[in-house]
Amino acid sequence: MITNGDGWVAVKYLQQVPHVIQVRKNEYAFSVRHNINLAWIRPEDVDMVMQIRKECCGGSKRPKYVFANELDVQRW
Numbered sequence: 001m002i003t004n005g006d007g008w009v010a011v012k013y014l015q016q017v018p019h020v021i022q023v024r025k026n027e028y029a030f031s032v033r034h035n036i037n038l039a040w041i042r043p044e045d046v047d048m049v050m051q052i053r054k055e056c057c058g059g060s061k062r063p064k065y066v067f068a069n070e071l072d073v074q075r076w
Helices: 043-050 070-075
Strands: 009-013 019-023 026-033 036-041 053-055 061-063 065-067
Touching: 009 043, 009 070, 019 043, 026 043, 036 043, 036 070, 043 065
Parallel strands: none
Antiparallel strands: 009 036, 009 065, 019 026, 026 036, 053 061
């Protein structure tokens, strides 16, 4: 997990679609920079974001969000 100075965690969305999600009363905007769609998530909301699934081909459920790695954060 990559964190910033405030302890927020870098989370990446796997598609190039900017969007906003709401977790509890917090909103997080995923924005695309250098082909990386990333948002900084409060530590207390990370588990809820990581549990969000998307339905893929054949009905399988896969994670919609993943932890960004150091290279993703540097490029973003």
